[in-house]
Amino acid sequence: MNNYCTFKTILDAKKGKINRLLRKTWIIFWLTLILITFGCASNAGRHIEQPVDLTIMTEEYAPLNFTAGGEITGQATEVVRELIRRTGTKANIRVVSWDDGLKEVLEQPNTALYSTVMTRERKDHLQWVGPISVLNSNFYGLKGSEISIVTLDDARKVSMIATVGDYYTEQVLKEEGFVNLKSHATEEEALRSLLSGETQLFVSSNTVMPSLIEQAGVPLNSVEKIFTMSTDMSYIAFSPDTAPKLVEHWQKQLDTMKRDGSFDDIYRKWFPTETSPGILHLVTEEYPPVTFMKDSRPSGLVTDMVYEITSRLEIPDKITLTSWKNAYNMAQIHPNIVIFSMDRTADREDLFHWIGPVGQNSAIFFTRKGSDMKVGSMEEAKQVSSIATTSEWWTEQLLNREGFTNLVSSQDPTDNVNLLMRGEVELSIFTDITIPEIVENAGYTMDDLEPLFTVQRNYFYIGMSKGTSPETVQQWQVVLNEMKQDGTFAGIYRTYLPRANINNLLRTQ
Numbered sequence: 001m002n003n004y005c006t007f008k009t010i011l012d013a014k015k016g017k018i019n020r021l022l023r024k025t026w027i028i029f030w031l032t033l034i035l036i037t038f039g040c041a042s043n044a045g046r047h048i049e050q051p052v053d054l055t056i057m058t059e060e061y062a063p064l065n066f067t068a069g070g071e072i073t074g075q076a077t078e079v080v081r082e083l084i085r086r087t088g089t090k091a092n093i094r095v096v097s098w099d100d101g102l103k104e105v106l107e108q109p110n111t112a113l114y115s116t117v118m119t120r121e122r123k124d125h126l127q128w129v130g131p132i133s134v135l136n137s138n139f140y141g142l143k144g145s146e147i148s149i150v151t152l153d154d155a156r157k158v159s160m161i162a163t164v165g166d167y168y169t170e171q172v173l174k175e176e177g178f179v180n181l182k183s184h185a186t187e188e189e190a191l192r193s194l195l196s197g198e199t200q201l202f203v204s205s206n207t208v209m210p211s212l213i214e215q216a217g218v219p220l221n222s223v224e225k226i227f228t229m230s231t232d233m234s235y236i237a238f239s240p241d242t243a244p245k246l247v248e249h250w251q252k253q254l255d256t257m258k259r260d261g262s263f264d265d266i267y268r269k270w271f272p273t274e275t276s277p278g279i280l281h282l283v284t285e286e287y288p289p290v291t292f293m294k295d296s297r298p299s300g301l302v303t304d305m306v307y308e309i310t311s312r313l314e315i316p317d318k319i320t321l322t323s324w325k326n327a328y329n330m331a332q333i334h335p336n337i338v339i340f341s342m343d344r345t346a347d348r349e350d351l352f353h354w355i356g357p358v359g360q361n362s363a364i365f366f367t368r369k370g371s372d373m374k375v376g377s378m379e380e381a382k383q384v385s386s387i388a389t390t391s392e393w394w395t396e397q398l399l400n401r402e403g404f405t406n407l408v409s410s411q412d413p414t415d416n417v418n419l420l421m422r423g424e425v426e427l428s429i430f431t432d433i434t435i436p437e438i439v440e441n442a443g444y445t446m447d448d449l450e451p452l453f454t455v456q457r458n459y460f461y462i463g464m465s466k467g468t469s470p471e472t473v474q475q476w477q478v479v480l481n482e483m484k485q486d487g488t489f490a491g492i493y494r495t496y497l498p499r500a501n502i503n504n505l506l507r508t509q
Contacts, residue, residue: 052246054091055111056080057101063207063270064115064133064234067095075270076115079132079254079263080236086253087246109241115234120333122237127247129254130235131277131334136206137169139226140194147200149227150286150293152176152323153412155201162190162199169203169229176411187212194223201226206274220272228322231330233277255279275318280472282306282319282338283327288437289496290341290359290460293321301496302341302358306462308488309479325411328392335467342463343394347401353473355480356461357508359493361431363395363455368420368448373427375452378402381427388416388428395429398456417442420449429455433497459508481509 058065064076072093084091096104105113106125115133116122139155141147149155156178163170165183173181182199184190191212194202204212206225213220238247257263258279267276284291284298284306291300298319310317320327331339332351343361344354365381367373375381386406389396390413399407408425410416416428417439430438439446462480464473483489484506493502 052087052089052243053110054089054242055104055108056084056091056093057096057104057111057113058093058115059098059101060095061115063211065095075266076132076234078266078269079257080114082257082262082266083129083236083250083253086256087250105237105239107239109239111239111242112236114236116237117232117234118237118333123333126240127238127242127244128235129238129247129250131233131281132236132254133234134206134274134277135232135234136225136228137203137230138206138209138228140202140204140209140223141200141226142194142197143222143224145200147226148293149201150321151412151414152229153414155227156180158200160199160201162193162202164190167203172230173203188215191216191223203229206271210271210273225273228320228326230326231283231320231322233281233330233334275320278316278318280315280336280338280468281330281334282310282317282340283330284319284321284340285324285327286321287324287341287434290434291321292437301493302460302462304492304495305358305480305483305489306338306340308483308492309476312479312482313475323411324393325391331463331465333465335465336472337465337468338462339465340462341460343458343460345394345397345458347397348394348463352466353464353468353470354461355464355473355476357459357505358462358480359433359460360457360505361433361460362457363398363429363431364435365427365429365452365455366420366435366449367427367452368423369450371426371450373452375427377453378455382406384426386425386427388419388425390416394458395431395455399429413438414442417444417449427452459505477509484509 058072058077060066063074065072065074067073072095077093080093083089101113105111116126117135118128118130139149139161147158155161158180160180160182161173161178163173163181163183164187165185170181170183182193184193187204187208190202190204193199195216195218209223210220213223236250254263264276267274284303286292287300289301291298291303293299298321303319306319307317327339331337339352341358342348342352344357365375367375373384375384381387382404384406386408387399387404389399389407389409391409391411393413396407396409408419410419413430416425416430419425420428421442421444436446439449462476464476480489490502490506493500493505
C-alpha cells in the first residue's frame with residue numbers, strides 16, 4: 001500500500017507537474033501564434049521592403065553594360081544599381097555569357113537578367129521591369145542636311161544610304177527592295193562615308209552612334225536622327241519563380257525614378273541626344289491629316305488630341321513617329337504603348353485597350369482613272385489579278401479576314417498609289433480622309449484615281465497595349481470625354497477637317 005501510495009503520490013505529482021507544464025506550453029504556443037499572426041498581418045504588403053537576396057546578371061554589351069577598370073558600368077547598370085539601393089535588395093552584379101544568363105534566369109528563383117529585350121517568344125516566360133533602354137535602328141544624316149524622311153518610301157528617294165555588310169538593318173532594307181545601299185565592312189567606315197558626303201544617310205543603332213561619332217573626332221551634334229526604322233526595348237527580366245510582389249516593387253521604384261528625373265539624368269549621361277523611355281511610350285505614323293510630321297514635330301488631328309490629354313494629365317508628351325509596322329509591332333509586344341490612331345476592328349478588338357472614338361473613316365476601293373475597271377462587290381474584287389494594300393493597316397486586315405488572296409502588301413501607302421498608276425495592280429484600298437495626302441505625296445492628284453465602292457465604315461481610336469493598367473486607360477478616356485463636352489475636341493477636329501460632321505463622335509464615349 002505504501003509502495004502503491006508512494007507510487008500514486010509520485011505519479012500524481014508528476015501528473016500535476018506535467019499538467020502545469022502543458023498549460024504553460026499551451027499558453028506560450030497561443031501567445032506565439034497570436035504574435036506571429038498579428039506580426040504577419042501588420043507586415044502584409046511590407047515584406048517586399050525587407051532585404052531580398054537576388055542573383056543579378058548581365059552580359060558585356062556596351063554602352064548598356066560593360067566592364068571598365070575591373071568594375072561593371074554602363075547606362076543600364078547605373079539604373080540597376082540605383083534600383084538595388086532603393087529597393088533594399090541584397091545583390092551583386094556579375095557578367096555572364098548571354099546563353100548562361102538566360103538559362104539561369106529561366107530555371108533559378110530570385111534571379112534577374114538585364115538588359116533583356118522583350119520579344120514575343122520571351123514575354124510569357126519571364127517577369128519584366130522596365131523598359132530601361134530603347135534600342136532604335138535609325139536613319140542618320142548630317143546636321144542641317146534638310147533631308148526629311150517620314151516613311152520608308154522617302155528613304156528610297158535618297159541617292160545613297162550607308163549600311164554595314166550582313167548587318168540585320170542592311171538585310172531588312174534589301175528585303176524591302178532598297179537599291180540605293182552602299183555596303184561597308186565596318187560601322188566606322190560607314191560613318192566616314194556619311195561625314196564625307198559620299199552617302200546621304202547612315203543606318204545605325206542609337207546606342208552605338210555616340211561612341212562612333214566620338215571615335216570619328218567630330219562634335220556629337222554633327223549627325224542627327226532622321227527617322228526610326230525599328231525599335232526594341234530592354235528590361236530587367238526576373239525569373240518566373242521570383243515573388244511577383246518583389247517584381248512589382250522594383251517596377252514602382254523605376255517609375256518613381258522616371259517621375260523624379262533621376263532616370264533621365266542617368267540616360268542623358270550616356271545618350272545625350274536621345275529621349276529616355278518614359279512610363280508610357282507614345283508612337284504614331286505618317287498618316288495625314290490624322291498624324292504627320294510638321295516642323296520636325298509630330299502633329300495632326302489625333303496627335304493634337306494626344307497632346308491635350310497628356311497636358312491635362314501632366315505627363316510627358318514625347319511622341320515617336322515611325323513606320324506603322326514598327327509601331328504596331330511594339331504595341332503587340334510591350335505594355336504601356338500608346339499607339340494612334342487605330343481603327344477598331346474585329347481583328348484588333350481583343351489585342352488592345354481603346355480610348356475614343358476620335359474619328360471616323362471609310363475604306364474605299366480605288367482604280368486608275370480611265371482603266372474601265374468595274375467592281376461593285378467584295379466577291380468581284382476577289383477576282384481581280386491584284387490589289388495593293390498597306391502592311392498591318394486595318395484595310396489589309398479586313399481583306400485578309402474576308403479571304404482575299406490577291407493582295408500586294410507594302411509598308412508605305414504611297415507605294416500603293418505608284419503600283420496602281422503604273423498598272424502593276426488593278427485596285428488599291430484607302431480611307432477617305434487620308435487618301436488626298438497620300439496621292440499628293442506620291443506625285444499625283446485625286447483626278448488620277450476613281451473610287452469604285454465603299455467597303456466598310458469604321459470609328460478610329462487611340463490604342464493602348466495590353467499590360468497597361470486599367471487606371472491609365474480610364475484616365476485617358478475620362479479626359480477625352482471632358483474634351484468632347486467642353487468644346488476642345490470639336491475645335492481640334494475642325495482645324496483639320498472643317499466640313500466633317502462630328503455629331504456621332506461627340507455623342508459616342
